[in-house]
Every structure is written in C-alpha cells, then in structure tokens.
Amino acid sequence: MKLRDIAHSRTGDKGNISNISVIAFDAKLYPLLVSQVTAARVKDMFKDIVQGEVVRYELPNISALNFVMDQALGGGVTRSLALDAHGKSLSSALLDLEIEGGIGDTDEAP
Template sequence: MTSTTPPRTLPLHRLAHARTGDKGNRASISVIAYDPADWPLLVDQVTEARVARLFASRSPTQVKRYLLPRLAAMNFVLDDVLDGGVNDSLNLDTHGKTLSSLLLTLPISIDNKEETP
C-alpha cells in the first residue's frame, strides 16, 4: 500500500532571496535560489501570473519575467507599481526593497523535500 503525503507549502524566502531596484515607476525584483536544485521548482511556481496577482493592490500594468538559469535566478520587471516613482510618490517606502519582501512571502508547494534552514 502506497501512502501519499500532500505537498507542504513554504514561503518563497525559505528557498530563495531577493534583490530589488527601482527606476522611475518601474520595479525590478530578482529572485535567486539558495540551492540550484530548487531552480526548476521556482521556475514552475514563481510565474508572471502569480507575481501579478500578489502585487494586484499595486496595480502593475505589466509583469515580465526574465530567466537566468546559469545563476539559478529570475528577474521580474513590474511597470507602474511605484506611485509615480521615488520623486513623485507621497508614500514613505513603497519602493524597491519593501517590494522584494512581499514577493518573498509567495507560497511555494514542495513535495516532501527537506526544509531549507
């Protein structure tokens, strides 16, 4: 008899870290896998559609993903998410660094993999 265990869910930050930059009203968020073995899982689950849904409250007009397989990384470019940009926004910090923290909360389903510490 085979026992199947449902996949577990971890926040993205358990499998990857992020770097962010901003230019005008555009944010660029890179996601880099801690372990290159997790790269296929991240490519499969950290998609343009999921990132767009996660950032829906920021109303991006476009979310574009660029894959960097030799680095086990990907870069997302989100247009029109910075309230006009650093110089135009009245928000204290909706820019760069805080947006990567939001992306790292994205739930990732894993198949009984040992958790990354």
C-alpha cells in the first residue's frame, strides 16, 4: 500500500530547508510509520533533490513523524529554478512511498 493510505502530510519550507510531517490517520498505525518511514528511506527517495542531511523527529503524542531536509530546495524557493521541488510537492511525493503490512500488522517489524 502507499503511505497515503494510512497517513496525511503537512509541510513547510524556509530558505533551503524543507520540513515534512507525516501524520497517521489512526494512532494504531503510528508504529507502522516509525518502523517503515525512516530518514534513510526519505533521503533515498529524494536523493536527486536533497543534497544535505535528512533528520527524523518522532512525535508519538500526535502519531506523527517530522522530517527536516537540509539543502532540499535548490537554494531556496525564491532562488530555485525548479518548478515543483518545493515543500508541498515533496510532501505529496512522499505519500507515494510504499509501505508493507496493513492495519492489523502494526506490531510486526518489516
């Protein structure tokens, strides 16, 4: 299934940093996010765009993960020549990430 089947996202950008939050639709799905939506997978997904580090922050009280991606916007929104590499486009692309398992599989590691 796609990440978008179990979560939604919010995003922002400042300068050359993109910030993407992934929020589980149901708190029971949060362990699935934690186990499968890693900083390494996000970095790999955006390897052609994100030139810097990807850091993941866990927010279990709101069943969310937050990813801060440095050097991700081609110098910044006002400097970039890229048309669709800004925060909202990146968050939509992240929701296409493939997730293994299902709603009943949240206690299993992949």
